[in-house]
Amino acid sequence: MKFSLSWLKRHLETEAPLEEILGALNSIGLEVEGVEDRGAALAPFRIARVVEAAQHPNADRLRALTVDDGSGTLLSVVCGAPNARTGMKGVLGLPGAFVPGTGITLKVGEIRGVKSEGMMCSTRELGLGDDHEGIIDLPDDAPVGVPYVTWAGLDDPVVEISITPNRGDALAIRGIARDLAAAGLGTLKPFAPDKVPGVYPSPLRWVVEDAEACPWVLGRAVRGLRNGASPKWLQDRLVAIGQRPINALVDITNFFTYDLGRPLHVFDAKKVTGDTLFLRHGRTGESYLALNGKQIAVTPEDLVIADSAAVESLAGIMGGEQSGSDENTTEVFIECALFDPVRIALSGRRHELRSDARQRFERGIDPALLPDALEAATAMVIELCGGEASEITGAGAEPAWQRQASLRFERIAGLGGADVAPDAAVGILERLGFGVVARDAEKVTVSVPSWRNDVAGSGALAQAPGLPADRARAAAEGCAAVEPECDLLEEVLRITGLNRIPPASLPVSSPVPPPSLTPKQARAALARRTLAARGMLDCVSFGFLDHKVAALFGDTPDALRLENPIAADLDQMRPTAVASLALAAARNIARGYPDLALSELGAAYRGIAPEGQLAVAAGLRTGETPRHWAVPARAVDAMDAKGDALAVLLALGVPMAALSVTADAPEAVPMGFYHPGRSGVVRQGPRTVLATFGELHPKLREALSLTGPAVAFEVFLDAIPEPKRRKKSAPDLPAFQPLRRDFAFLVDAAVPAENLARAARGADRALITEVALFDRYAGDRLPEGKVSLALEVTLQPRERSLTDAEIEAVAAKIVAAVGKATGATLRG
Missing domain, CATH: 3.30.56.10 (Phenylalanyl-tRNA Synthetase; Chain B, domain 1)
Known part of the structure; x- marks a missing residue:
């Protein structure tokens, strides 16, 4: 919100200096954003008269001027302006003055042998416009020696303040003056406009079809007027706050928008079809050409002002060019209405229209001001444009605001x-x-x-x-x-x-500050870092997508459909974050980047209840593994996704010995999107699902144009149990070196390797600390349907070194346990 000091004093009787006013504005909550004081910058420039303008003796395009600046001493000034002449009055800059348009500071000099003790300035050199064809030519009655800014009315600082959304009254200069008067910086001048008598019936009447959208509207006509340029004082005030003067009628409405916070609109009465203006909802297919030059297609949700033929205005936001006033206007109809703030805000957003009227209506205006504002506007129209006023016509009534x-x-x-x-x-x-x-x-x-x-x-x-x-x-x-x-x-x-208000510190709840992250937040951050360390690029995507795409990954209940999506193809909450990663991968593949490793920490939506929103660490790999000098590149497979999922679980403190992997990923996910034979589920116990992984289903890859292999995983962070808080104990550092023994078992190909590892680990829990699979072989030398699985078993003695007999005894127990659990036999 901008206003000039002189405009403020139209409503506030005060002798307070500008600095005191600025301090008071900040103190009462109307924060000052900036002050533009052109008078201060142009203070050194004064009005001067050219006593004589002679041709420069040494330059054809220069003139030697003798200038009277009112000090009693004539000055010599060299000037190159073609309009410099004897007897004219202009604006003189003296030595030491900073010229804002050129960025130079004046000083006494000599130009082609002639002394120059100042500078006669153009409009552009003073930063007041773009004219540089000649120096400023002032009228004959301009007083010599008087500061130019004082004579031109430029010594009027312009203040810009920020307005909070609740303070619609502060979008009026009178409202700002009222606050300052209440703070003791002066007296608020009374506002009681005289009534303008109506000398003829109004040629137009109002019909309101939605009283909630417009509870009260007034209007009156003025005929026999002459529209033209507004007077200088009005133009100066509008220009000072950044408004462009258009014509007297439009400038008057803009004046009252800022002066009283009361938006008005004038219709050219002769351009209105019929004798009725309707305040109604827009109709499908209707549009109008707005004052900003754009064609606006109104909707049934918009409130419009229309005549018998067409829409003339989007009510409370922007008028139309068809019925706008111009230099040929001789009769106008002044509209002064009260609109519902919510409807104004929604229509403005819907059409992306911003205007001073919308800004005020959507924050709420004074519902009792309509009659006085209409009288004041009518009086100014007659004063500046002439004419005579009609009787006031209206519809609705002043609402009960008391x-x-x-x-x-x-x-x-x-x-x-x-x-x-x-x-x-x-x-x-x-x-x-x-x-x-x-x-x-x-x-x-x-x-x-x-x-x-x-x-x-x-x-x-x-x-x-x-x-x-x-x-x-x-x-x-x-x-x-x-x-x-x-x-x-x-x-x-x-x-x-x-x-x-004296500052007061908040009470300290604890001498030791609590952790900045909750356990859930810390777990998510650790998962993100773990995936990044494994070469995956962290993604941040929308939590919604096209419902047709979402249906490829899971259920799409209507409860998770967005009623007001930001785009037509983002209308469904996603069932899994893998869907967003798959779409990102498809876009990259289409642009020639097939080898990808993407991850995201986000939400998956399975229902509207809180438990239906899952926190997920998801990842997706496509193409080939990264190339390395020691390892040849290969196509990604389900084991890569399994490794990523297990790495996240390990980083989050999940004991690997407590996990099991089952091959029922499609059944574990609604409308499973994994390949049924190349996927798995990581469980802790028979019921708790911690993660899923596997290759994406071929039909899914085809639907999304994912050429080449693609594997994915999901780790369900909320399903991971919170680690139990235990007192730290001394580290377990055995005094004896561990022993490692390898075992190769012949087993049915359908038996999971995990079963062998679990059986071997349970053979002697006191000595066996780790079991790892390091080789799988299936070939011609093995019986049909059999594979060879090689396990490395680590034995850690505690009390003494093991003897050969003890080692052989443990080995026998391992072979026996594995054979009993899986039917495997030790290869010879």
Whole structure:
């Protein structure tokens, strides 16, 4: 929100300097974003008269000027402007002045043998425009010696403040002035516009088809006017805050948008078809050409202003060019309406239209201001453009916005932390426009002014237009969530000065700070690092995708379908993070990058309940393994995915001896997407599924254009049991070296190698610390249906070195245990 100091003083009677005003704005919560003070930068430049303009003796394109700057001493100035002439008045920069348009600092010099003691400046050199054809040519009545910025009205600083979403009243310069007056920086000037009598019936009338979207609308016509450029004072004010002057009628509406926070719109009455303006919903297929030059296709959810033939405006957001005013306009119809903030916000987002009107309507405007604003706008139209006004026509009625709120004085110190006397607190509320209804020693009850839609309360209101929907609903239901006392407390503290509230440290709950990460967060971070260490690229993707793609990976219940997706192909919560990785891999493969290793820590959605959202560490490999000088490249297979999954589980502290692998991955995942013969499930016990892995199903790869091999895995982080907290004990460091013995077993090919390892480990748990499979052989020398599995068994003696007899005894126990459990025999 921008405003100039002179514009502020239109509403605020104050002698406070700019620095004090800026400090007060920050103190009361209207944070200053910046100040543009052109007057300070151009202060050294003054109005001067050219006494004589003679041809430069040594240059054809230069002139030697004798200049009077009002100091009583004539100056010599060399100038190259073609319009420099005797008797003209312009803007003179003296030595020491910084020229903003050129970035130079003036000094006395000599140009082609002629002394130059200053510079006659152009508009561009002063940073006031792009004109550089000649020096500034001022009218004859410009006073010589007077600072140029003072005469031109440029000594008017422009302040920009940030406005919080709840403070719609602060989007009006009058609202800012009211806050400053309440803070003691002056007196708020009264605003009571005289009524403009209507001398003829309004040629247009209103018909409102949705009273909730537009509860009240007023309008009146002005005929016999002449539209043209607005006066300089109005143009200067609009230009100062970054607005572009268009014509008098449009500039007037822009003026009141900022001055009172009251958006208006003027229709060229002669361009309106029929005698009725309708406030109705848009219809399918309707569109209009907006003032920004874009064709807007309205929807049935939009509120529009239409005549008998077509849509003329998107209500409360942007008017249309068809009925806009121009230099030929002689009769206008002024619209002044009240719109529902939520509908304005939704329509603005839907069409990506941003305007000053939308910004104010969606934050809520003063519902009682309509008649006075219309009178003030009518008076300015007649003053600047002439003409005569019609009678006012309207539809609907002023809504019941009246409500009350109470403040207990002890809450100011108890909750607000500031020491403010009751009389001072009541005075602040009164200066802000709150009316005292009742007061005693403990509390005060006030009536809330119409322009403070952000202050909730009890009374007629709960549906006052402009009150945020959630607060209005809570107020209507008597909900405890509405705290009007806190709203009043905030006003007292704000105007007293937020910087005056003494700082207080939060209580320290523990001398030792808690861990920055929860166990669940730490587990996810460790899983991510583990996968990165295995060469996988960490991905971050959306948690939703096209429901047709999602159906390839799992169930797609309607409960997990998005009602308002950000894109048409992102309308279903994904059943697994593998789906997102597979789509990413397909895009890379299509661009010539087939060898991939991708991972993601994300969510998989199986239902709407909290337990239906699974935390998953997922990964996907495609193509070939990375090339290495010692190991030839090969196609990825299910064992690569199994290794990734087991590496994550190991890093998270899951004991490997407690795990088992089963070949039922398709059954373990809804509508399984794994290859039924090349996949598996990692379990801890018979029921707890910790991970799944395997090759992707050929049909799935074909559907997603995943050429070549592709394997994936999922580790279900929430299924991993929390590690038990145990006291740290001394490390187990045996004094004797371990022994390793190899065993090669002949076993049926269908028997999992894990069964052999588990049986060998259980043969003597006191001595055997590790069993690892290091070779698998199937060939012509073995019987049909048989394979050779080689195990390395580690024996760790504790009390003494083992004798050969003891080692042979343990070996015999291993062979016997494996044979009993799996039917395997020791190869000769």
